[in-house]
Amino acid sequence: MSDFYYRPDLFSELDRLQRHMSSLFGGHPSSLRSSRAGAFPSLNIGTTDNSIEIVAFAPGIDPSKLELSIDKGLLTIAGERAATRTSTQEGERAYAxxxxxxAFRRVVELPQYADPDNVQARYVDGCLVITVGKREASKPRAITVQ
Structure with missing residues (x-):
């Protein structure tokens, strides 16, 4: 018997099918763009002529508790954000x-032209800003025509 049943609401059936497909292929993201929804911290990645810029949005984290490492072209960001309580009234329970x-851990695959010996990181206004330099051979350069 088939798992596909006809229902009058086609959009709910398409939504169910999309959730089913996501559960099949969602466990192993192959790039940043295919990472699972709700991954923490959220990342923005960009590039300039001289560097790769990675911004991890991580508010409320003690910068001394963050761990960064680069190994075999993979940048790993790990740490832990403590739970916060907004009220201490006895008997109070959160419903949302x-x-x-x-604890969290994010891994970003760096391009081959990234220089793992030229990395800087700073924590500004709840954002971890990581700058990874590019290798000299990969930087754009002007060539004169003779």
Whole structure:
């Protein structure tokens, strides 16, 4: 018997099919763009002529608790965000909590032209800004025509 049943609401059936396909292929993202929804911290990645810029949005984290490493072209960002309590009234229970708390780990594959010996990181206004330099051979250069 088939798992596909006809229902009058085609959009709910398409949504169910999309969730099913995501569960089949969603466990192993192959790039940043295919990472799972809700991954923490959220990342923006860009490039300039001299560097690769990675911004991890990680508010409420003690910068000394963040761990960064580069190994075999993979940049790893790890740390932990403590749970926050907004009220200490006895008997109070939360019924919704959208803020992530706990340990996290994100891995970003760097391009081949990234220079792992030229990395700087700073924490500014809740954002971890990582600058990875490019190898000299990969930087754009002007060539004169003779």
């Amino acid at each position: 909590q959208e803020r992530f708390s706990g």
